[in-house]
Amino acid sequence: MSNFIYSLNATMPVFLVMVLGWWLKKINFLSDDFVSVADKLVFKVALPVLVFRDIAEADLTSDFNWKFVLFCFFGTCIFFGVTWLVAEIFIKDKSQIGSFVQGSFRGSAAILGIAFAQNIYGSSGLVPMMIVASIPLFNIFSVIVLIRSANAGEKDKRAVVKKTLKGIVTNPIIIGIFAGIPFALLKITFPSILEKSLNSVASLSTPLALITIGAGFSTGAALKKWKLASVASIIKLVLIPGIFLPIAVWMGFRNEELVALLILTGAPTTVSSYIMAKNMGNDSVLASSIVVETTLFSSITLTAIIFILKSCSLI
Numbered sequence: 001m002s003n004f005i006y007s008l009n010a011t012m013p014v015f016l017v018m019v020l021g022w023w024l025k026k027i028n029f030l031s032d033d034f035v036s037v038a039d040k041l042v043f044k045v046a047l048p049v050l051v052f053r054d055i056a057e058a059d060l061t062s063d064f065n066w067k068f069v070l071f072c073f074f075g076t077c078i079f080f081g082v083t084w085l086v087a088e089i090f091i092k093d094k095s096q097i098g099s100f101v102q103g104s105f106r107g108s109a110a111i112l113g114i115a116f117a118q119n120i121y122g123s124s125g126l127v128p129m130m131i132v133a134s135i136p137l138f139n140i141f142s143v144i145v146l147i148r149s150a151n152a153g154e155k156d157k158r159a160v161v162k163k164t165l166k167g168i169v170t171n172p173i174i175i176g177i178f179a180g181i182p183f184a185l186l187k188i189t190f191p192s193i194l195e196k197s198l199n200s201v202a203s204l205s206t207p208l209a210l211i212t213i214g215a216g217f218s219t220g221a222a223l224k225k226w227k228l229a230s231v232a233s234i235i236k237l238v239l240i241p242g243i244f245l246p247i248a249v250w251m252g253f254r255n256e257e258l259v260a261l262l263i264l265t266g267a268p269t270t271v272s273s274y275i276m277a278k279n280m281g282n283d284s285v286l287a288s289s290i291v292v293e294t295t296l297f298s299s300i301t302l303t304a305i306i307f308i309l310k311s312c313s314l315i
Contacts, residue, residue, distance in 0.1 A: 014116060015299040017207055021214025035215045038208055046205035048176030051128045053198045055180030056188070068126060068257055071248065072133035072264055079240050079265070080105045080141045091228075098149035098282040099273075100228060102142045103290030104235040107267030108213075109134060116302075117259055126260040128177050134264055135174065142276055150281040213295075216271055229289035232269075236294050237301040241266035245305070255315050262305060268294035 024030045083104045087097045109131060117127045182188075190198065244265045245258070253261060269291050277287035309315045 012299070012303070014210060017210040018214035018295070021211035021216075023214075024211070025215035030211075030215050035212050039212045039216075042205055042209040042212060044172045046201055046208065048172040049198055050176075050202035050205045051131070051173060052176040052180040053202050055128050055177055056183035056190070058180075058184050065126070065129065065257070067251075068253065068260075069129055069133045071251065071253070072130045072261070073137070075244050075261075075264070076105075076134045076137045076141075079244065080137070080145075083235060084145055095149055096228065096283045096286055098146040098280070099277045099284070099287040099290070100232050101145045102273045102277065103229070103269045103287055103294070104232040105240070106138045106142055106270055106273050107236065107264065108270040109138070109263055109267055116263055117256065126256045127263065130260040130264050131173060132177055135171070138270075139171075142273070143280075146276060146280040146282050213271060225283075225286045225289045226293065228286060229293050232290045233293040233297060236269060236290075237266055237298055241301075241305060245309075249314060258309060258315050262302070262309070266298070266302060266305060268298040 021030070025035065080101070084097075084101045087101050087104075091097050091100060109127070241262060245261060248258060248261050271291055274284060274287040274291055276282075278284035306315070
């Protein structure tokens with residue numbers, strides 16, 4: 001029973017804050033303008049500051065784990081490639097493949113990953129290393145598969161590709177991580193005034209991000225293609241973590257490593273997948289359906305997986 005309570009304490013606070021954001025938007029307490037600005041604040045300021053602080057304060061000479069980073073890197077490549085191959089074989093409407101594949105492999109690793117790690121361990125743990133190894137691949141692979149099934153003209157697709165590739169290089173989260181590395185390697189200690197300022201800004205990231213994710217929910221049209229979205233949700237929330245987490249355990253990963261890998265493999269589909277699908281001429285309704293379903297059902301699957309890992313004394 002204690003392991004079950006531990007699992008609920010690890011996951012439910014995250015989803016309850018998201019529900020709060022949805023309810024506040026539902027009663028028009030939050031406006032569309034506020035959600036838009038808050039979303040930019042999180043992704044461009046608060047979250048980069050958070051990962052910068054955590055990386056800068058880490059002892060990379062002893063904490064950096066090449067085995068873990070390589071597992072994240074190659075694991076992402078494998079479950080993307082297999083998902084795309086299966087989609088090409090079984091989905092008849094090729095215009096749906098881009099949204100389906102992206103929704104099946106691209107999780108909300110940055111926001112929810114840091115939220116869960118902080119909720120369990122009080123820090124972002126190894127999530128920043130997982131982000132370095134996987135987030136650039138998420139973006140690159142998404143561009144490739146969306147172009148493959150896009151309906152837009154060649155000129156439009158090239159413009160989107162250039163913009164997306166530029167976004168990878170200028171991604172605030174990636175910049176925050178790499179900016180923190182020199183501070184960690186040189187063991188630079190922040191003055192108390194600067195440290196408290198960083199902590200204040202960093203503390204905004206998790207609760208504000210979860211509220212904006214909840215406020216951004218739009219059901220209705222997003223549930224029209226629930227059957228194909230359900231298949232993608234099963235792949236994202238059950239099959240991928242069900243295959244890769246046992247392998248990770250067999251390879252000796254434990255505690256913070258397993259929590260980061262759980263988020264990499266089993267986190268719900270990121271909301272930005274809908275934006276990319278829409279901008280690149282793909283099936284945006286299917287993309288929305290996958291985001292809604294994976295976010296709703298991940299509260300069950302993530303709690304169950306954490307319960308199993310805790311019961312086996314792996315975290």
